[in-house]
Amino acid sequence: MKRLLRYFRGYGKETFLAPLFKMLEALLELLVPLVVRNIIDVGIAGSDKPYIAKMCGLLALIAFVGFGVSVTAQYFAARAAVGASAALRRDLLAHVLTFSYADDDAFGASTLIARLTGDVDQIQNGINLTLRLLMRSPFAVFGAMIAAFAVDKTTALTFAAVIPALFAVVAAVMAVSVPLYRRVRERMDGSIVAQRSALTGVRVIRAFGQERTEETRFRRANALFTAASIKAGNVSALINPLTCVLVNMAVIVLLHAGAIRVNGGAMTQGEVVAQYNYMTRILVELIKLANLIITITKSIACANRVEKVLDTAPSMDHPEQGAVPDMTAPAVEFDGVGFTYPGAQESSVEGVDLTVRKGERIGVIGATGSGKSTLVNLIPRFFDATRGTVRVFGHDVKEYDEETLNRLIAVTPQKATLFRGTIRENLLWGNENADDETLAAAVAAAQAGDVIAAKAGGLDEPVEENGRNFSGGQRQRLTVARALVKQAPVLILDDAASALDLATEARLRKALAELPERPAVFTVSQRVSSVMGCDRIVVADDGSIAAVGTHDELLETCPVYREICESQGITR
Secondary structure, rough: HHHHHHHHHHHHHHHHHHHHHHHHOOOOHHHHHHHHHHHHHHHHHOOOOOHHHHHHHHHHHHHHHHHHHHHHHHHHHHHHHHHHHHHHHHHHHHHOEEEEOHHHHHHHHHHHHHHHHHHHHHHHHHHHHHHHHOOOOHHHHHHHHHHHHHHHHHHHHHHHHHHHHHHHHHHHHHHHHHHHHHHHHHHHHHHHHHHHHHHHHHHHHHHHOOOOHHHHHHHHHHHHHHHHHHHHHHHHHHHHHHHHHHHHHHHHHHHHHHHHHOOOOOOOOHHHHHHHHHHHHHHHHHHHHHHHHHHHHHHHHHHHHHHHHHHHOOOOOOOOOOOOOOOOOOOOEEEEEEEOOOOOOOEEEEEEEEEEEOEEEEEEEOOOOOOHHHHOOOOOOOOOOOOOOEEEEEEHHHOOOOHHHHHEEEOOOOOOOOOOEEHHHHHOOOOOOHHHHHHHHHHHHOOOOHHOOOOOHHHHHHEHHHHHHHHHHHHHHHHHEEEEEOOOOEEEEOOOOOOHHHHHHHHHHHHHOOOOOOOEEEEOOOOOOHHHOOOOEEEOOOEEEEEEEEHHHHHHHHHHHHHHHOOOOOOO
């Protein structure tokens, strides 16, 4: 929690003024019972209508000023809450973006989304209510008790007895409900995971008729979430009835004692009404405080979850002053490289030794799960090798600062992803300073010219979220173009042509071979036709390299490659 307090630094004025104005509002409300007492004891008792009218005008003035003070307090509280939560959400997203693939997998996308949205929203609500009520309610409660003693010390002893009991009830309920609400948020994560899985895989679910299975899975997760919420809600719900019982018992005692003192002449009727008003004021404020405690409890649980993400250091670190690439050295070197996914029992990549020069075209082929994508993902440090060393232009990839490593390597991942905006904005991710000529050359090389020409807006054609207004082949060509705009000396195409027809893919391979910057190109594919024209082909087999060579050499010497070729009807 201490870490989150720094987000209030820019809102010191608002954080101070919001509770100050709320306490001023409470002070005005504490004057109301005294005015009512005077109306009864002076105005009504003496049939003084002008005095009654004057006191009613005073009540109206108190109400008007109180409204203005309340609105002002709400304004400052809202500014502090929205501003602090916006800064928190921004920093949380920035921190999440520093995570490696392994860190993302450890939390899960659904959990991170829940913490960025629902948890931060709950924290914002907690901040708002805290600034408005945390100081106001106790101030009003103790102010009512002090005012009650000023009116009549004997009957005010009831206040001194009931207030500690009320605070004890609130503290006990809070102590029990905090861990329960933490469990509620955890159960909510499970529900969100089930929802996200069903929504992202809805086409597969329908294709295999698994709607009932997914519905059952969601019902199970939702039932756990519901049960946890009901349990936490049941505990929190005890606050209102318990406080009401205590306060109403105190009211009975107060009225009984007040009646005896009025009958004996020690108190006036107006003073009894004032004491009753102060007691009901305490009840109202404690109900507010109880609801505030519930909100704070939820916010604390959410804050702890958010803080857990912020306290998680990225598993990869980059030096501030990284190495300077030696452009005369090999583009990429694997030296005894091995990699095991976190929590896995067996290695996905083991004992890889490979040297690739700039300008070479390297094909990587193998069966599903053979470690092809894992191997190339070690080059841009999506994962760190658990054994051995991966070098890029003469230096271990761990020695480069993040900006330099990103500049050296362009990647087209397996899943072709476009972002909401325009085609131009998506392409400029590769190089924000690229001009139209550079964009046009990249589009032409990626065989995406017809995609642009078919759109009325050309490069400024809108792109919907995930590029859903483009086909799979169009998305792949545009993501290849985005990588080419970068003009990096190392280009990784991870199954980047799987949705393309053979003719378009052949033209793409020819264009890549003729790139003027002559990058080292890694082409990962399961299709022999995609890699057979490469300078060398790496055959991956169960996490290791079975063989390296040209297409003709591997047909003669590598049974694994020969089997892949025969399965695709290629014999030469």
